[in-house]
Amino acid sequence: MTTPGDRAAGMASFFAPGSIAVAGVSSDPEKMGSIIFANLLENRQRGVLGSSVYAINPTHGSVMGQRAYASVGSLPEVPELLVIAVPGPQALGVIESAAKAGVKAAIVVTSGYAEAGRADAEARMAEISAESGMRILGPNTIGVVDMASGVDTLFLRPTKTLPDGTQVASLLKPLRGGIAIVSQSGHLGQALIEELTAGGVGIRALVGTGNQADVSAEDVMEYFADDPETKVIVLYLEGVRDGRKFLSAARRASRSKPVVVFKAGKTPGGARAALTHTASLVGNYDVYSAAFRQAGVVEAASFQELADFAMALLMLPKPAGGRLAVVTNAGGVGTIAIDEAQEAGLRTDPLGKGVADRIRSEFKGSGLVYNAALGNPVDLTASVSTEELVRVVEEVVSSDGYDLGVVLPTHQTPGIDPDVAIRLIPAIRGTGKPVCVCVVGRSELASRIHLEFMKAGIPSFPTPERAVRALAAALKYAQMQKERTSLALAAAPKRNARGTDVPFTREELASLLASHGVGEPHSMVIKTQADLMGLKKWRFPVACKLLSPDLPHKADVGGVVLGVRSPEEAGASLARFQSLARKRKVRFGGMLVQEMVEDALELIVGCTRDPTFGPVVAVGLGGTYTELVRGLSLAVAPVTPAWAKSMISGGSLGALLKGYRGGPRASTAQLAKTVSKFSQILLEHPEIQEIEVNPLMARGREMISIDARAARSA
Amino acid sequence: MTTPGDRAAGMASFFAPGSIAVAGVSSDPEKMGSIIFANLLENRQRGVLGSSVYAINPTHGSVMGQRAYASVGSLPEVPELLVIAVPGPQALGVIESAAKAGVKAAIVVTSGYAEAGRADAEARMAEISAESGMRILGPNTIGVVDMASGVDTLFLRPTKTLPDGTQVASLLKPLRGGIAIVSQSGHLGQALIEELTAGGVGIRALVGTGNQADVSAEDVMEYFADDPETKVIVLYLEGVRDGRKFLSAARRASRSKPVVVFKAGKTPGGARAALTHTASLVGNYDVYSAAFRQAGVVEAASFQELADFAMALLMLPKPAGGRLAVVTNAGGVGTIAIDEAQEAGLRTDPLGKGVADRIRSEFKGSGLVYNAALGNPVDLTASVSTEELVRVVEEVVSSDGYDLGVVLPTHQTPGIDPDVAIRLIPAIRGTGKPVCVCVVGRSELASRIHLEFMKAGIPSFPTPERAVRALAAALKYAQMQKERTSLALAAAPKRNARGTDVPFTREELASLLASHGVGEPHSMVIKTQADLMGLKKWRFPVACKLLSPDLPHKADVGGVVLGVRSPEEAGASLARFQSLARKRKVRFGGMLVQEMVEDALELIVGCTRDPTFGPVVAVGLGGTYTELVRGLSLAVAPVTPAWAKSMISGGSLGALLKGYRGGPRASTAQLAKTVSKFSQILLEHPEIQEIEVNPLMARGREMISIDARAARSA
Numbered sequence A, B: 001m002t003t004p005g006d007r008a009a010g011m012a013s014f015f016a017p018g019s020i021a022v023a024g025v026s027s028d029p030e031k032m033g034s035i036i037f038a039n040l041l042e043n044r045q046r047g048v049l050g051s052s053v054y055a056i057n058p059t060h061g062s063v064m065g066q067r068a069y070a071s072v073g074s075l076p077e078v079p080e081l082l083v084i085a086v087p088g089p090q091a092l093g094v095i096e097s098a099a100k101a102g103v104k105a106a107i108v109v110t111s112g113y114a115e116a117g118r119a120d121a122e123a124r125m126a127e128i129s130a131e132s133g134m135r136i137l138g139p140n141t142i143g144v145v146d147m148a149s150g151v152d153t154l155f156l157r158p159t160k161t162l163p164d165g166t167q168v169a170s171l172l173k174p175l176r177g178g179i180a181i182v183s184q185s186g187h188l189g190q191a192l193i194e195e196l197t198a199g200g201v202g203i204r205a206l207v208g209t210g211n212q213a214d215v216s217a218e219d220v221m222e223y224f225a226d227d228p229e230t231k232v233i234v235l236y237l238e239g240v241r242d243g244r245k246f247l248s249a250a251r252r253a254s255r256s257k258p259v260v261v262f263k264a265g266k267t268p269g270g271a272r273a274a275l276t277h278t279a280s281l282v283g284n285y286d287v288y289s290a291a292f293r294q295a296g297v298v299e300a301a302s303f304q305e306l307a308d309f310a311m312a313l314l315m316l317p318k319p320a321g322g323r324l325a326v327v328t329n330a331g332g333v334g335t336i337a338i339d340e341a342q343e344a345g346l347r348t349d350p351l352g353k354g355v356a357d358r359i360r361s362e363f364k365g366s367g368l369v370y371n372a373a374l375g376n377p378v379d380l381t382a383s384v385s386t387e388e389l390v391r392v393v394e395e396v397v398s399s400d401g402y403d404l405g406v407v408l409p410t411h412q413t414p415g416i417d418p419d420v421a422i423r424l425i426p427a428i429r430g431t432g433k434p435v436c437v438c439v440v441g442r443s444e445l446a447s448r449i450h451l452e453f454m455k456a457g458i459p460s461f462p463t464p465e466r467a468v469r470a471l472a473a474a475l476k477y478a479q480m481q482k483e484r485t486s487l488a489l490a491a492a493p494k495r496n497a498r499g500t501d502v503p504f505t506r507e508e509l510a511s512l513l514a515s516h517g518v519g520e521p522h523s524m525v526i527k528t529q530a531d532l533m534g535l536k537k538w539r540f541p542v543a544c545k546l547l548s549p550d551l552p553h554k555a556d557v558g559g560v561v562l563g564v565r566s567p568e569e570a571g572a573s574l575a576r577f578q579s580l581a582r583k584r585k586v587r588f589g590g591m592l593v594q595e596m597v598e599d600a601l602e603l604i605v606g607c608t609r610d611p612t613f614g615p616v617v618a619v620g621l622g623g624t625y626t627e628l629v630r631g632l633s634l635a636v637a638p639v640t641p642a643w644a645k646s647m648i649s650g651g652s653l654g655a656l657l658k659g660y661r662g663g664p665r666a667s668t669a670q671l672a673k674t675v676s677k678f679s680q681i682l683l684e685h686p687e688i689q690e691i692e693v694n695p696l697m698a699r700g701r702e703m704i705s706i707d708a709r710a711a712r713s714a
Helices: A004-010 A032-045 A088-101 A120-132 A186-198 A217-225 A243-256 A277-281 A284-295 A303-315 A331-343 A353-362 A367-371 A386-397 A420-431 A444-455 A464-482 A506-514 A529-535 A567-584 A625-629 A641-648 A651-657 A668-678 B004-010 B032-045 B088-101 B120-132 B186-198 B217-225 B243-256 B268-278 B285-295 B303-315 B331-343 B353-362 B367-371 B386-397 B420-431 B444-455 B464-482 B506-514 B529-535 B567-584 B625-629 B641-648 B651-657 B668-678
Strands: A019-023 A052-056 A066-069 A081-084 A105-108 A135-137 A144-146 A159-161 A167-169 A176-183 A203-208 A232-237 A259-263 A324-328 A404-408 A435-438 A523-526 A542-546 A560-564 A591-595 A601-610 A614-621 A633-636 A688-699 A702-705 A708-712 B019-023 B052-056 B066-069 B081-084 B105-108 B135-137 B144-146 B159-161 B167-169 B176-183 B203-208 B232-237 B259-263 B324-328 B404-408 B435-438 B523-526 B542-546 B560-564 B591-595 B601-610 B614-621 B633-636 B688-699 B702-705 B708-712
Touching: A004 A217, A019 A032, A032 A052, A081 A088, A088 A105, A088 A120, A120 A135, A167 B444, A176 A186, A176 A217, A176 A303, A186 A203, A186 A232, A186 A303, A186 B331, A203 A217, A217 A232, A217 A243, A232 A303, A243 A259, A243 A284, A243 A464, A243 A633, A259 A284, A259 A303, A284 A633, A303 A464, A303 B464, A324 A331, A324 A386, A331 A404, A331 A464, A331 B186, A353 A367, A353 A386, A386 A404, A386 A420, A404 A420, A404 A464, A420 A435, A420 A444, A435 A464, A444 B167, A464 B303, A506 A688, A506 A702, A506 A708, A523 A529, A529 A567, A542 A567, A560 A567, A567 A591, A601 A651, A601 A668, A614 A641, A614 A651, A614 A668, A633 A641, A641 A651, A641 A668, A651 A668, A668 A688, A668 A702, B004 B217, B019 B032, B032 B052, B081 B088, B088 B105, B088 B120, B120 B135, B176 B186, B176 B217, B176 B303, B186 B203, B186 B232, B186 B303, B203 B217, B217 B232, B217 B243, B232 B303, B243 B259, B243 B285, B243 B464, B243 B633, B259 B285, B259 B303, B285 B633, B303 B464, B324 B331, B324 B386, B331 B404, B331 B464, B353 B367, B353 B386, B386 B404, B386 B420, B404 B420, B404 B464, B420 B435, B420 B444, B435 B464, B506 B688, B506 B702, B506 B708, B523 B529, B529 B567, B542 B567, B560 B567, B567 B591, B601 B651, B601 B668, B614 B641, B614 B651, B614 B668, B633 B641, B641 B651, B641 B668, B651 B668, B668 B688, B668 B702
Parallel strands: A019 A052, A019 A081, A052 A066, A081 A105, A105 A135, A176 A203, A176 A232, A232 A259, A324 A404, A404 A435, B019 B052, B019 B081, B052 B066, B081 B105, B105 B135, B176 B203, B176 B232, B232 B259, B324 B404, B404 B435
Antiparallel strands: A144 A203, A159 A167, A523 A591, A542 A560, A542 A591, A601 A614, A601 A688, A614 A633, A688 A702, A688 A708, B144 B203, B159 B167, B523 B591, B542 B560, B542 B591, B601 B614, B601 B688, B614 B633, B688 B702, B688 B708
16 A cells, blocks of 8 residues: 555656556557557657657557557556556456556546446556555546646547548647646546637646546646646536545645636536435535635636636736726727626726826827716727727726726727737736736637737637626635635544434533534423423513424424413413324423523524535524525535634625614624534534534524434434 | 607618718728718629718818718708718707708717717707607717618728738628617627627628617617518617617517517616716616516627527527437536536436437447436447437437437547538437537637538537527527516606605505505504503504604614504503604604514515616515515516516515415415506506505415505605
8 A cells, every 4th residue: 555645746657757658559540549649659759758658459569650569568668657548348457457567657548437337447446546556547538638748648639531531620739838727527628728729828737537536636636736837727627526635635726826616517417315404405516616715716607717717817917906997999898897897796996087187188189088988997989099098098907096907999990900909918018907808809800919918918808798707716816815714624524324313312412502602592391280380480482392302393293382471371382292292193202491582683504414525514594584595605614713704794694693774683703603613513423414503593692592403424 | 740650660761771971971081981981882882782872071072082062962862861970069060951951861970979978969869850750870879781781881991901011801791691780889789790790690780779869779679570581689788768668669579589688787887887888878777687578588698698699599490398408429518518507497307218228229239338328418428429429419309308409519539520510410400409509619620510500500609508598598588478478568657756755644555555455454543542442352462653754764763563462562652652752853643553464474565666667566575684685576567467476476485475384375366466456556656756565464365564655756
């Protein structure tokens, strides 16, 4: 067995191996193994790839004009990296012999495993890797493209031949640059490359992680976190195996460079079993999204945004704040940009009077002053000249009132010269601020202007919405960097299946909650009419609840009576509960009498075990609206009080805590402390599958559980 | 003065005039007037334009080698259409003399009016138009491009000259087709043309409505509604002047052909920008969005969607339902498509067993069966061949289980031939169902495949999200066509400014509400301690409210006591209110005692006057959460009971009405009737500016006002 440190170090063999062999090179040049071998050979011959390259074919002594070896064992040296593109049934044997031979890393291109219902072979690959120390990427992966070393295992043909015999480019090859792509879909990895290449943006590497039998997206991310040539990490994720490992790897990576993620598989077709109340409120995707925030990772909402954000985070200087200036010579795009900015939470303050006056005086008597609207957007209208546009961009974007700029230079109007980009670039650079441009149109000139901006490192987009969102992403990353709090991620806790139905007793729960910051209202258990004497000095109204180990959902069957006004009324409830228990044939454990907590906010707080991330904590509005409003705030547990505060400060909950419209108020700081303490429960108690307090009454600094439930781990 | 019929008929002069003159043709070929004249002349010479064309220049006898006339009056004939591109200060004079001369239609390209703070000149244009019958488009407009008649007033140069002397295309010229574009931004109109042209899609016409001094987007939409060559109407709107006229024009147009709209100026900042841009009156965006639904118009959420939806609605057959099949040979894009489909409300049922079995037996023993995941998406993986892909698309999409298809044929894999589109097209057409494809990539082959699909009338998009949303838009249009209810839009009511502070009395409100379907709880007004005797037989608890004409917000100052349990407690409240009135120096109008309505849903219903659309009605959840949840459902008033039902049936409100989690329930049909009746109030009562019942307690068929307020019109 190897140490974690060895295993991390082993990753290097994928990227810069001394030697590479390809298993599955065939006489048919269209087979995946042949394409990969041809790529590597070409890179070797062009001097891009320094590694020696070998073909393995069990039956032919030569393929594609090159010597072929019958097996890994018959190669002149043990290859550091082995690419496996043999037919499905043979792959495992090749992996086993490679591990025995001392191969350091294997890329298993072969598919037909878990994705086709064959998971056991993957478990075996994980075992082989753990035993031998050989790292395995895949199976079902597109492999690795490393622009520095020349490793390229993509089995895609760069050109295809049309029926009439002409060759057309069927993909764009990557340029060398700073973006590292980690993708659980090989095709989308290539699609990202093409999107970047089309904009003249280069990549550091592409890694397809495939089915992740051994090497996971987390492992690759860790590698790029430490790689100085990597400036931005881009992740296409469908799911991670170990949520906590992902969270800590992403958190470490995002400390030194932007990480952008797009999560697909948000709405899994198979219905997830609803556990108890809290769990059913929370989809697995919501936990991912919460974990991304905790990791300081920027989440893209679409595949297009993933590419857009990567380019923006690569190119833009760090925003100092969120005040956006929009400068345009066409009103419509300016209006759209302002809409999108407000939607994205950016400020769109009007142009300062000083700046507007300077512009008016500089261009006194011109058509610009006659026509322009010097607000935000600054709309210079269709009659403006290139020179005027450039000057106004300088004045407006560099002014103290703004941190960010969007420039929308419509090139179709007569006054705008075709070299508008070349003339705007120094003006935009001169501001020193993050600026995106938007070039709308499909003409040759539009594409020329777009590429001129991109080449100059100014992100350019074809719609105003995308330009604004890219800026907002840059701001988000800067804000997350500022707000990093310590994140006490305990070791991954035991994962548990569905809980059993044996409920916790009221006393067990009360003591558990008490030790985690949640109190109980003044309470008493009454079993007989004689016990009612104990209520004499109580303040009414009170709540009466039927206690029975067999009735976890007592409210649904009439086992809760609120607003009981006297000991006599309580007596009536007692009689009713006793008869109810008889009728339902459940054990009667007495009647719980609790002082009613009034003038308090009704909240909900719960912890559950997510199958990917383990314990998560949720807090939000309680009562009827919990499910309707879907306003639960989530985090991977445990959370610090500072993080808990950020969870409860926004939105409806934040407004209610401050005493919304004269309603009850509660201490944000105290609730944050309570949530933080409560978020420890599942880490300390592996026997609990999930726990929920609903409602949690919050009043000032009091946090009181009116009802709580917990389920045992299986 | 002319009749509305005359005025509508007058619109034709913009599109197919017998003669056109351009005022403002200059010796400088770069001036707008010169570019327009050159365009028209070229179209005339090419035989595209049948109209005679004249140049007007007050000082030169000839311009651009053509004879120029000094004024409208000196032309050899009165032109049917006059294009005005003279400098700002001269435009009004030209318009006046044109109207006198009998010109039928004028396009005022000249800018610098309301958008630059000069609104009075526009008011004068409206007057001239009303008096003379001459229709005026603009000012500040890009004018008209009519692909049938050859009218083209765009002042944009199709090519520009680079510093090195080479010419580049600076815009794409439109193709002739079925999409009519109505745009309040000339630039975005041109951008739409380029987006469509790049996909090989043609337009019927483009009309920029500019500042809408006379001709509005509504007028143009009405024209295209009756135009047989127009298949889809696309609107870029910043704001409309007369919301009701827009609503009825859009409703009429959408009955016969799809109308797609993108509304900019959604946010306060964006609205301000739009105001300066086209000087349009921008109303509350939520009201616009409600009106779009009432009009049966498909709303696009972004500029990109506007183009996407237009193409989809032009090309796709009508969907029979919302069950989507996704077929792909790359897992990632398939997963994204399923996510987006569920987000968009489409059904993504798994592939039927029968179809899966047929595929397995047809391809028995092949790599396809070994690797493919026959679910939804149907993922054929990277090893599939073109032929297999085509067959599976046929089988899956044409199967009974699906109404819609998204096909994602990844062309980069070795097994996919470059003529994949040509081979998929008949298969897709053969299904007879609406199918969008997604071609991801930036290579020459990607663009070739994309265009092959587009040319065949199969909408193709570069990301899975856009393909799915386009299908969802087609479904939305089909559903809206099915669900059209009668819409009793009364004549536009008087518009009122903000109301005065003289409140309505309780009695006035109660009788008004009673006549509009809203009752009152059992109530009594008590002025003295002696009156308390009247409460003897009441059911307690009751609510006590201080009545004072000077205290509209009585709850905020302690003027409401809930849960009063006896006549004695009521007496205490009375004394308290009397002293409160004295202290606050407000008139004491007695104490209103009302039976408390328990076990009811707390709702809110209100009517207000929107500056653009006039009376609107809103209904939603009441109580504390009204503002937090922001779940109000809106419509332009009045609404039929059927429409009211559609307003309250969805979301949280719909769930609550049915008795959510054992809570109180109320009749959806009765609430719909009440909302419909209530929605009449502002139409019948011009003296009311707005009225709100909050809370409206709904219990079964009872609809009871606990508190109501109304403001008088100024």
